[in-house]
Amino acid sequence: MTTTLLPDGLRLGGLHVETPVVLAPMAGITNAAFRRLCAEQGAGLYVCEMITSRGLVEGDQHTRDMLVFDEAERVRSVQLYGTDPVYVGKAVEILCAEHGVAHVDLNFGCPVPKVTRKGGGGALPWKRTLLAAILEHAVRAATPYGVPVTMKTRKGIDDDHLTFLDAGRIAQESGCAAIALHGRTVVQAYSGRADWEAIGELVAAVDIPVLGNGDVWEAADAVRMVEQTGAAGVVVGRGCLGRPWLFRDLAAAFAGEQVATLPTLGEVRVMMRRHAELLATHMGEERGCREFRKHVSWYLKGFSAGGRLRHALALVDTLAELDALLAELDPAEPFPVGELGAPRGRQGSPRARVALPDGWLDSRDGVVAVAAEGAAEQTGG
Known part of the structure; x- marks a missing residue:
């Protein structure tokens, strides 16, 4: 699967992103200051730290404090975490009506045990009916405001419980503007190599744009991912840690220019x-x-x-x-070229097992009680 790099960027519903690059939400990292710093380097879509839908709906002050935007932030983008369709829908409406948000992303990829043991994050797509209900509530709430809804997910819980193809179909049927796929399973967390072939497989299976995520350490990696998979763009997380100028390189690469920033x-x-x-x-x-x-x-x-x-x-x-x-x-002192292409941020080892609610894997569509959502965290990449 190959694609040609086009100059018209990425289109998410009525939202046009000049460079097809999305900054992944990272807890404690992608606050308003960091988003502005990255945006000063190059065009793209810069997503706010992930917030919980229940916290937003119930007026939790800490949650609302996270919804801070820089004065130069023209496009406000927020990622929501939630396991309850009604709360997610209400949260989306609040973001659109009260905070001027222009893009909402839903997190179904977080591998953190305190999230997955409640059926959230990367565990949730296993329940197809629940996933569809959440996406439908979100899209319905965002539609009157013309705000596109996207989702991010992983390949699956583990290699024996893959979910990404079903998730892509459900996202398309629910009216999502795009789906981002991190080419790792939940059990992998951030270890090992990202499976770009799975990204290409999803591209071939759906008609909505697919964004690829995982192991984009340099601008050349992003171009290679798009060329190999046919993805409409890339999601960048850990690769920009301590390197906000990566977005300058990405903008240049997608414009067909050969630029690699090696700052002193x-x-x-x-x-x-x-x-x-x-x-x-x-x-x-x-x-x-x-x-x-x-x-x-x-x-x-x-x-x-x-x-x-x-x-x-x-x-x-x-x-x-x-x-x-x-x-x-x-x-x-020159830039240490030995660091080019090297992983950044957390890596770790595969988990021994994924923490899940009791009986979670017994059925793909059965109703299982989901614990009230709590605080969640995610590191992109």
Whole structure:
């Protein structure tokens, strides 16, 4: 299966995305500051951190606090997690009517045990009737506002319980604008290699756009995935950690230009300062600097910055302190090319088993009580 890279980008219903690239929601990462940082590098669709539908509907303050958008964010995109069709539908309506959201994505790919043991995330597509009901409620709620609904899923629970083809059919029949497929099973989590052949298989099985996810570490990977699978675009998660300029490379690659950004350490530290500045703008200086700490190791991956300096950077409380420490980095040090194409973020090992509700695998369509949804987390890639 091959496709030609076209200049018209990605179309999700009435929404046009100039470059067919979507930033995957990542808990604690894809806040308004990070989304703006990435958007400053290149065109694409930048999705807010995943929120729970029940929390939104019931007015949970923490959930609402996550719905923060930067003033430069022209297209507001949010991913919802939920296991109850009614709550998901109500949450979609709130997002469209009260928050000006222009795109809603539904998460059916999270592999975290506290999510799957409640029948949520990557476990939910096993229940075809429940999946269809959730998607239908979401699409029905979004339609009056002209907002496209998409879904993200995985290949299945494990190799013996694959769900992606059924999920694609149900997504199409329910009126979804697209489906994103992470080429791993839930039991794999983020280990091993992503199965791009499954992405191509889904492309051949449905008429709606399919977005490929998994092992896009460089712009060349994205182009190769689209050419090999026929996907309409790509979803990027872990590949951009500490490398927001990846979106510049992606925009160039999909425009047919051969560009690979290899910033010096001096250019990287400028990006680090911009990131911290945006976090401080949205959260206040102290909290913003604390949030920035987790990004230090990703930005400096492969560079020769010493342990003392790295440790100090991971403890910053003020922008002035950050500036003083960044000044110690050698601005002329070249980018460590050995890091190109290397996995970033969490990897880990396959899970021994997937935590599921009792009796979950007994039937594809039977009614099984689903526990009330709780907090969920997801890391894309």
